[in-house]
Structure formats: structure tokens, C-alpha cells
Amino acid sequence: MAKSVFSNVQAGLPxxxxxxxxxxxxxxxxxxxxxxxxxxxxxDGVPWVLPVVRQVEEQMAADRSLDHEYLPISGLQDFTSGAxxxxxxxxxxxxxxxxxxxxxxxxxxxxxxxxxxxIHKHLNGNVAYVPVPTWPNHYGIFQKAVQYKEVRTYRYWxxxxxxxxxxxxxxxxxxxxxxxxxxxxxxxxxPTGVDLTTDQWKKIAEIVQERKLLPFFDCAYIGFATGxxxxxxxxxxxFVSKGIEFFAAQSFSKSFGLYNERVGNLAVVMNNAxxxxxxxxxxxxIARAMWSNPxxxxxxxxxxxxxxxxxxxxxxxxxxxxxxxxxxxxxxxYQHLKSLxxxxxxNHIVDQIGMFTFTxxxxxxxxxxxxxxxxxxxxxxxxxxxxxxxxxxEHVAKAIHDVVTTITED
Amino acid sequence: MALSCAGNILKDNMMRCxxxxxxxxxxxxxxxxxxxxxxxxxxxAFKKDxxxxxxxxxxxxxxxxEGKPxxxxxxxxxxxxxxxxxxxxxxxxxxxxxxxxxxAAALAFGENSEAISNKLNITSQAISGTGxxxxxxxxxxxxxxxxxQVFLPTPSWGNHTPIFTHAGLKLGAYRYYDKNTCxxxxxxxxxxISKIPxxxxxxxxxxxxxPTGVDPKPEDWxxxxxxxxxxxLFPFFDMAYQGFASGDIDRDAQAVRQFLKDGHQIMLAQSFSKNMGLYGxxxxxxTIVCESEEEMKRVESQVKITIRPLYSNPxxxxxxxxxxxxxxxxxxxxxxxxxxxxADRIINMRKMxxxxxxxxxxxxxxSHVTDQIGMFCFTxxxxxxVERITKEFSVYLTKDGRISVAxxxxxxxxxxxxxxxxxxx
Numbered sequence: 142m143a144k145s146v147f148s149n150v151q152a153g154l155p156x157x158x159x160x161x162x163x164x165x166x167x168x169x170x171x172x173x174x175x176x177x178x179x180x181x182x183x184x185d186g187v188p189w190v191l192p193v194v195r196q197v198e199e200q201m202a203a204d205r206s207l208d209h210e211y212l213p214i215s216g217l218q219d220f221t222s223g224a225x226x227x228x229x230x231x232x233x234x235x236x237x238x239x240x241x242x243x244x245x246x247x248x249x250x251x252x253x254x255x256x257x258x259x260i261h262k263h264l265n266g267n268v269a270y271v272p273v274p275t276w277p278n279h280y281g282i283f284q285k286a287v288q289y290k291e292v293r294t295y296r297y298w299x300x301x302x303x304x305x306x307x308x309x310x311x312x313x314x315x316x317x318x319x320x321x322x323x324x325x326x327x328x329x330x331x332p333t334g335v336d337l338t339t340d341q342w343k344k345i346a347e348i349v350q351e352r353k354l355l356p357f358f359d360c361a362y363i364g365f366a367t368g369x370x371x372x373x374x375x376x377x378x379x380f381v382s383k384g385i386e387f388f389a390a391q392s393f394s395k396s397f398g399l400y401n402e403r404v405g406n407l408a409v410v411m412n413n414a415x416x417x418x419x420x421x422x423x424x425x426x427i428a429r430a431m432w433s434n435p436x437x438x439x440x441x442x443x444x445x446x447x448x449x450x451x452x453x454x455x456x457x458x459x460x461x462x463x464x465x466x467x468x469x470x471x472x473x474x475y476q477h478l479k480s481l482x483x484x485x486x487x488n489h490i491v492d493q494i495g496m497f498t499f500t501x502x503x504x505x506x507x508x509x510x511x512x513x514x515x516x517x518x519x520x521x522x523x524x525x526x527x528x529x530x531x532x533x534x535e536h537v538a539k540a541i542h543d544v545v546t547t548i549t550e551d
Numbered sequence: 552m553a554l555s556c557a558g559n560i561l562k563d564n565m566m567r568c569x570x571x572x573x574x575x576x577x578x579x580x581x582x583x584x585x586x587x588x589x590x591x592x593x594x595x596a597f598k599k600d601x602x603x604x605x606x607x608x609x610x611x612x613x614x615x616x617e618g619k620p621x622x623x624x625x626x627x628x629x630x631x632x633x634x635x636x637x638x639x640x641x642x643x644x645x646x647x648x649x650x651x652x653x654x655a656a657a658l659a660f661g662e663n664s665e666a667i668s669n670k671l672n673i674t675s676q677a678i679s680g681t682g683x684x685x686x687x688x689x690x691x692x693x694x695x696x697x698x699x700q701v702f703l704p705t706p707s708w709g710n711h712t713p714i715f716t717h718a719g720l721k722l723g724a725y726r727y728y729d730k731n732t733c734x735x736x737x738x739x740x741x742x743x744i745s746k747i748p749x750x751x752x753x754x755x756x757x758x759x760x761x762p763t764g765v766d767p768k769p770e771d772w773x774x775x776x777x778x779x780x781x782x783x784l785f786p787f788f789d790m791a792y793q794g795f796a797s798g799d800i801d802r803d804a805q806a807v808r809q810f811l812k813d814g815h816q817i818m819l820a821q822s823f824s825k826n827m828g829l830y831g832x833x834x835x836x837x838t839i840v841c842e843s844e845e846e847m848k849r850v851e852s853q854v855k856i857t858i859r860p861l862y863s864n865p866x867x868x869x870x871x872x873x874x875x876x877x878x879x880x881x882x883x884x885x886x887x888x889x890x891x892x893x894a895d896r897i898i899n900m901r902k903m904x905x906x907x908x909x910x911x912x913x914x915x916x917x918s919h920v921t922d923q924i925g926m927f928c929f930t931x932x933x934x935x936x937v938e939r940i941t942k943e944f945s946v947y948l949t950k951d952g953r954i955s956v957a958x959x960x961x962x963x964x965x966x967x968x969x970x971x972x973x974x975x976x
Contacts, residue, residue: 145842146785146816150694153852156859159645180641188639195637202634208620209869210612211830214588247678247862254861263582278859286860355578386578400642401867411579422585429588430713431861433681437831438868 157277157519165517173515174533176524179331179496180400181365181463184530189463191398193455197445207441212434214425216245216406220440223447224391224406228363228374235381239414244424245435248405249361249392250278255407256357256388257287258427259420260322264355269322270314272297274499274521276331276359279324293317298333303489303501305335311344319353327389328373329362329495332523336366336494342376346383356380356387364396366495368464370457386411393443395496396460402439463527467496470529474498477538483545497523500541503550514540589709589949597947605945606963608954611761611926612830613795613893616960621893623828625886629875632882638871643864645855647676647836651870654877655821655836659790659804666811670844673851675837675858676865680791680822681710683837687787687818688718689857690839694850697750697785704728704740704754706951708761708789711754723747728763733919733931735765741778749783757790757819758803759925762953766796766924772806776813786815791822796925798894800826800887816840823873825926826890832869897926900959907968915975928954936974944970 155163161177183189201207215221221243226236235241246252260266267290269283274297284292295317296309314323325345328336337345349356358377364370371378377389393404409420428434446452475490490498502510502522510516516537518524529537593609615621646652656667656674666672677683692699701715704727715722725747726739747753755775760766767775779786788807794800810817816839823834839854841847858864876886898921905920920928932940932952940946946967948954959967 145846146696147694147839147841147846147850149696150846150849150853152849153856155852156645156855178642188641190637190640194640199634202630208622209626209829209831210620211610211824247866250859250863251861264578265581278863281860394642398640400640401864402640403862403864403866413579416579416582419582419584420579422587423582425588426585426713427717429681429710430717431682431685432678432833433710434831434833436678436833436866436868439866 161517161519168515170515172536174517174528174537176516176518176528176537179395179525179527181395181398181496181527182530184466184532186528186530186533189398191456191459193446193452193459194397194399194442197442197452200445201441209437212245212437212440214428214434215421216435217437217440217444219448220444221245221406223444224393225408227370227447228360228377228389228391228408229381229410230371230374230378233378233381235410239417240411242409242411242417242421244407244409244421244428245440246390246405246407246428247432247435248394248403249359249390250282250405251403251432251435252390252392252405252407253279253357253359254282254286254431255424255427256390256409257282257289259424260355260357260388261287261289262427263423265320266322266355267291268293268318268320269324270295270317271324272310272326272330274298274332275324275326279359283322295323297330298335298499300501303486303499304492305337305341307337307341311348314345314354315348315352317352317354320355322355322357323349324357324359325376327358327360327363327376329366329497331361331495332497332519332521333499334493334495334497335489335499337376339375339379342379346380346385349380349385350383356385358387358389360389361392362395362495363391364460365464368461381410384412393439397443397446397456399439399442402442403436404439404443467526470526470534471498473531473534474529474538477535478541481538481542483538483542485545496525496527498526499523502541502544505550506544506548509544509548510540513543516540593947593949596941600945600947602945604963604966606947606958606967608946608948608958611825611955611957613825613828613926613957614960616896616962618958618960621828623886623889625876625882625889626827626829626872628882628885629872629879632875632879633871643676643867645675645858645864646851647865648867648870648874650878651834651874652676652836654874656838658800658877659793659807659819659821659838660811661801661804661808664811666840671842671847672838672840673847673854675854676870677820677835677837678862678865679824679833679835680789680820681714681835682833683820683822683835684711684714684789685718685861686837686854686857687820688715688720689861690854691752692719693857694853695752695785697752698748699752700748701752701754701787702747704756704760706762707754707756711789720752723751725753727760728765728929730931733765733929734922735767735771737767737771741774744775744778744784745782747782747784751784752787753779753784754787754789755806757788757793757806759792759796759927761791761925762927762949762951763929764923764925764927765929767806769805769809772809776810776815779810780813780815785818786810787818787820789820792825792925793821794826794887794890795894798891798898800890811840816842823869827873827876827886829869829872832872833866834869834873897956900956900961900964901928903961903964904959904968907965908972911968911972913972913976926955926957928956930954930971932971932975939974940970944973946970
């Protein structure tokens with residue numbers, strides 16, 4: 142055997158979005174702006190722990206009756222039931238008829254992974270569809286980790302007009318084989334910020350039913366996108382109303398600002414309550430071999446808020462505040478670009494929704510942003526709107542103007 | 552209930568589908584009910600029992616002498632410090648909180664570890680012991696150049712099998728527990744290990760073997776280390792009870808440190824669930840000891856890639872508690888006292904139980920009760936005796952005769968002795 146067991150291990154490529162932050166931290170320029178990782182920032186450019194979260198944490202710390210015992214494999218009951226009610230609505234027929242299952246997971250990633258594994262193992266899932274573009278970890282999970290036979294794409298972002306290619310999307314999904322998993326971003330599409338209209342969702346639901354496809358909603362921004370939970374979960378609830386069975390991976394990272402506590406829920410909607418226990422028991426077996434049982438702290442915080450009307454109201458105020466700030470930054474950036482006369486169309490900045498904007502900048506222009514202006518963003522041209530502030534938005538606008546007018550992508 | 556032909560995906564989920572338990576078939580028709588979890592089953596049955604003298608000796612979580620969950624004083628203190636510090640909630644790096652992983656590695660390998668000072672170890676935060684094992688398993692499946700078969704001691708923790716199986720590894724076994732002596736089957740163990748194919752992975756419980764409580768002696772570990780080396784096997788240590796076993800963190804890490812001294816490149820899964828009582832916060836660490844710093848960097852990059860599609864980055868709370876304790880001198884001292892306190896209570900309960908069994912007039916040899924170490928004791932009770940003790944005395948334990956000593960108190964110790972004597976005399 143070779144001298145070391147690992148002598149043949151190659152260096153892996155760093156994960157782009159995290160590498161960006163590493164590079165940004167190393168930059169000493171006072172003008173630097175990190176438009177990379179998706180985390181909310183205040184207008185002072187700093188992280189924000191939601192006041193209701195702090196409040197609940199203090200309550201928890203003072204409560205001597207709380208301990209650190211193992212949660213059940215499926216997680217904290219109060220949390221998972223609250224999470225399911227949040228996404229489907231309190232009076233959802235799926236909930237009333239006991240056809241909705243909630244299973245705690247390690248944030249959105251963990252929920253997607255759990256669902257992907259379950260579908261692969263128990264529903265013969267081997268073909269998954271993702272939009273172009275999508276969150277890269279969708280590939281990591283379905284293709285590399287769980288090893289579905291095929292991860293196919295459906296058209297989504299139309300670069301020329303910087304909007305949704307709905308006809309392409311519908312056509313591609315219509316061509317999917319029966320049983321294919323269709324990953325759908327419930328709202329605030331990552332990375333483009335371009336969402337479907339309600340009419341377009343209706344069409345997709347129709348196709349899903351016609352073609353007997355299995356929808357898997359990625360719900361990382363419910364409440365964060367518009368500040369209104371009901372609005373942001375419209376698509377998911379509509380699918381319930383049509384009797385469609387599906388999976389939904391819920392992340393509470395952004396909506397509760399609990400990024401590092403890894404709070405997530407996998408919601409499964411079925412058309413017969415009899416399946417619930419079976420599905421749960423199989424999810425337990427998968428989760429047991431991954432992490433045994435999920436972390437307590439963050440779920441306890443969210444569970445407390447979701448089940449307390451006064452705290453819930455407070456939280457609604459916070460998501461309104463966050464989403465409003467994002468909207469105003471979109472508006473500001475757009476206005477600056479307009480007044481600078483930056484060539485191209487920029488209304489997509491205000492039309493898009495959620496944390497991110499797909500600027501339409503190319504990799505060379507992105508490089509120029511970094512090299513000339515110390516502005517860091519992904520080479521896809523995705524920028525985190527939360528990182529814009531009233532203090533830096535002009536600098537960013539001017540930088541965009543500069544690279545657009547002086548650097549061409551070929 | 553309408554179950555159409557099993558395995559048929561969604562025959563009729565058409566426009567007319569009405570979301571009521573209906574005649575429509577479903578995706579799920581082929582989904583079978585998973586086998587119930589044996590240990591949880593014990594707790595379920597226990598809860599339903601109305602006998603005031605009932606005892607739950609199933610789940611492996613420490614209980615105070617009053618039978619209650621125990622939040623360590625050092626943990627409470629650390630949490631107070633954390634609240635006052637007003638930390639933000641930003642994402643951790645994939646490999647977790649650096650203050651935690653550094654301290655975890657030093658705890659396992661010793662403050663003067665050469666491996667650490669030479670930067671040979673990549674230590675990543677993990678979702679407790681399970682998560683560390685799973686990352687290791689996934690990593691082995693992808694990058695291990697040897698034989699992708701993991702050899703487990705017989706018996707081993709029930710979850711080892713699904714963890715390695717789900718990661719795509721084959722399993723094998725080596726003898727470990729001697730049910731005639733309720734002790735270590737040294738000869739059988741060495742014989743089986745010597746037959747393991749070269750380049751295979753061997754899983755070793757660092758201390759307080761679960762479920763038997765039987766540990767090799769230090770001299771045995773030296774022999775094991777030499778044998779594993781000569782057979783060119785890859786050691787994967789599972790250390791879930793450092794400090795909790797003997798009350799002494801250095802003593803409990805001896806096996807791991809012996810292997811490092813002997814030049815093995817080991818993998819290590821560490822849990823802080825028991826020794827810090829952080830069960831539900833999932834504090835753990837995963838380590839690979841590499842040959843050089845350069846190799847460590849390559850391996851680290853692949854460990855990150857292994858973690859990303861599982862959960863992206865780890866939960867901070869438990870890790871920060873652990874880091875605060877390990878890195879704050881007087882908290883660390885307090886914690887060492889807390890751990891010794893828990894370990895001593897367990898050791899006392901063992902002694903008391905052995906004494907009480909003698910008092911009951913039992914003629915069996917119960918020395919294994921005090922010889923074994925850690926949370927669990929393999930009593931030697933047969934499945935029939937287990938069934939009897941549950942039925943007649945409301946004492947709940949797993950079919951293999953394993954009891955969680957943590958579930959025994961000074962108040963119910965004699966009752967347990969009485970019950971055991973009745974079913975074994």
C-alpha cells in the first residue's frame with residue numbers, strides 16, 4: 142500500500158460562494174463590498190439578529206426547566222407542526238385531513254437531502270429536473286451525493302430579456318418522464334430573483350398533474366421575499382388545492398436570520414393519511430444514519446415564535462422590515478443606474494424579488510468589479526441585495542456602470 | 552383505504568383528484584413501514600406502564616440520582632457567557648467553529664500532540680458522533696484506496712451498520728465480547744483481526760464500548776495497535792465517552808493516543824453528547840490524521856465537499872458551548888469536575904448493584920457489573936429473562952440484556968437487584 146492512505150486525494154475546488162467571503166475578508170480596501178453570500182445585512186452593513194429571536198433566546202436561557210436532551214429523530218413537534226402550518230396555512234385541507242407530514246432537518250440543505258434520498262430509495266426516483274440556473278447545491282445533492290441517474294434541466298432565465306422564459310420552462314417540464322422530480326423554487330428564485338406569476342404557477346400545476354410528475358419545492362425565502370408568508374407560499378398552497386402530492390424543503394435561515402442554527406423542515410403532502418406513518422418511519426431511518434436526530438436550539442426558537450401569536454406578530458414585523466429594505470435597495474440601485482445612463486435595461490433589478498439579483502454581468506465584468514472596485518460577487522453576476530446600503534449603493538452603481546461600459550464579454 | 556397495485560406511481564392523480572382518502576392511487580403505495588427502533592420501543596412501552604416502581608434502563612442518556620436529565624453546571628455557565636456576548640447568527644464555515652474544532656482535537660490527542668503541532672489533522676465540526684461517522688463513511692467511500700469494508704466489533708452500536716451501509720460501504724465483523732465471561736474476548740478478537748483483508752477499515756470503540764461496557768486493557772490496546780499495523784488496516788475510532796468512562800479525559804483517550812504514537816493515520820469520530828450532556832445540540836467532531844500538512848489541505852478540501860450536500864454547514868450552539876468550556880480555564884476545570892461527578896455516580900451505582908445482588912443471595916458471578924465501564928452494562932440476561940423482568944417487575948431494557956446504568960438511582964438500586972435476582976436465580 143502507498144505510504145499514506147490519502148496520497149492520491151486531489152485538492153477539491155473550493156466552493157465558490159465561501160471562497161468569495163474568504164477573499165473579501167483578506168481585502169483591506171475601505172471601499173470593499175461583499176455581494177456574495179446570501180445573508181441579510183442592515184443598512185449599516187452588519188448582520189442582524191432578529192429582536193424576537195434574541196428575546197426568545199433570553200427566555201430560554203432563563204428557563205431552568207429546559208434541558209439539552211435528544212430530540213426525536215423527526216425533530217421538535219412544536220416546531221415541525223408550526224412549520225407545516227406556516228407553509229400550507231392553518232386551515233389547509235392537507236393539515237385538516239392529516240395528510241401533511243413535517244420532519245425536522247438540518248436547514249434547507251438537510252431537508253432537500255432527506256427528501257432526495259427518500260425519493261431515490263422508496264419512490265424509484267432517478268430523474269430530477271432543475272431550472273437553469275439554480276442553486277448549485279441542487280446538483281451536489283441529487284447528482285453527486287444521492288446519484289440520481291440523471292439531473293436534467295428546464296429553461297428558466299432568459300438572458301437577452303433578463304426575465305423568465307416561461308414557454309421554455311413549460312415545454313421542458315412537459316417533456317419530463319413520469320415520476321420525475323421537478324425542483325421548483327417556491328419564491329425568490331436563487332440566483333435570478335425571477336419568479337412565476339400566479340397564472341404561470343397554475344399552468345405548471347396542470348402540467349405536473351398531466352405528466353404525473355413529483356414536485357419538490359425549495360422554500361428558502363418564505364416570508365423573506367415579500368414580507369408576507371401567505372403571498373410567498375401561494376404556489377405551494379395552490380398545489381395542495383389541486384390535490385397534488387409533493388415535497389417541500391423549508392429553510393428558516395433567512396426568514397428568521399438563524400443561518401448558523403440550521404433550522405429546517407421537510408414537509409410532505411400526500412393524498413392519503415394512511416401513508417403518513419410509513420413515510421415518517423422511512424425518513425427516520427434515513428435521518429438516523431445521517432445525523433441521528435436534529436439540533437435543538439434553533440428549532441426551539443422558531444417553534445416558540447410560530448406557536449405564540451404575539452411573538453409571531455413581532456416576527457411578521459421583522460420580515461416586513463427586511464423585505465422592505467431589500468425593495469428600497471432595488472429601487473435605489475435602479476435609479477442610480479438610470480441616472481448614470483448605464484447602457485442596457487435595468488428594470489429587472491426592481492422586477493426581481495428576494496435576496497438576489499441576476500445583474501446580467503458577465504464573468505469578465507465581475508472580475509472588473511473585484512479588481513477595480515473591491516466589489517465581490519459570484520461570476521454568474523448574482524448580487525446579494527441585502528448587502529447594499531444607502532451608503533454603498535452609489536459606489537456599487539458607479540462600479541457597475543464602469544464595467545458595463547469598459548469591459549465586453551465575448 | 553384504496554391501495555392500488557404496489558409500486559405503481561400515481562396512476563390517476565388527474566384534474567379530478569379530490570384530496571380526501573380516496574380511490575386515487577398514490578406515489579407512496581410501495582413505501583413499507585420501517586422496522587421500529589428497538590431502543591425507542593423500550594421507552595414507548597415504559598411510558599405506558601403504570602407501575603410506580605417502573606425503571607427505564609433503555610436510552611443512553613445520563614440521569615441524576617433523582618432520575619432527571621442533568622444540565623452540567625459548566626454548560627449553564629458557558630451559556631450565560633454566550634448570551635452576554637451577543638453573537639450574531641452568521642453561517643459557520645463548512646468545517647465549523649474553529650475554536651471548537653481546535654479544542655476538540657487537543658482534547659482527544661492531548662495538548663502536546665505532535666500530530667497537532669505538525670498540522671497533520673483535519674478536524675471538522677460534525678453533527679455529533681453520528682454525523683462524524685457519516686462524514687467519515689462518505690469520505691471513505693469516495694477516497695479510500697483500500698478495501699471499502701468496515702469491520703465492526705461484535706456487538707457494536709446498532710447505528711454503525713446503517714451509517715456505513717447508507718454510505719455504500721460493506722461490513723464485516725471481528726469477535727469482541729465473550730458472553731461466557733461477560734468480558735473481552737481477547738484471543739477471538741486478535742484472531743479475527745489477523746484475518747481481516749489488508750487495507751480494510753477497522754472500527755474501534757475508544758473507550759466505554761457500547762453496548763457491552765467492556766474495554767480492552769492498556770496492554771491489550773498496545774497489542775491491538777501492533778496487530779492493526781502489521782495487517783495494514785485503517786483504524787476508525789468512535790469516541791463517544793471521553794471523560795465519561797473513567798472520569799479522566801486523558802485515561803479515556805489512551806487508546807487513541809497509543810495508536811497515534813504508533814504512527815497510525817487514524818480517523819476519529821468524537822461526540823460531546825454524553826461528556827457535556829449536550830445530546831440534542833449535536834456537538835461533535837470528525838478528524839483525519841494525515842501524513843503531512845500538504846496532504847491535510849487536500850483532504851480538508853474534499854471533506855468540505857463531502858459535507859456540503861449533507862447539511863452545508865453545522866449548527867453552532869452546542870459547539871460554541873463546548874468551545875467556551877474547553878477554552879476558558881476555570882470553566883474547563885469545572886467541567887472536568889462535572890464529568891468526574893457523572894462518571895463517579897455511574898461507578899457507584901455499579902458497585903451498589905453488585906453488592907445488592909450479593910445481598911439478595913445471588914450465587915452468580917456479577918463482577919462484570921463493576922469490571923465494565925461507561926454508561927452501559929451487558930448484564931448477561933437472556934432474552935427470556937429480559938422479557939420476564941419487564942413483565943413482572945416493570946424493568947425496561949433492550950433484548951440483548953443491556954442496561955443503562957445512568958437510569959439507576961440509589962433509591963431504586965436494590966429494587967433492580969431484587970428483580971435481576973428473581974429472574975436469574
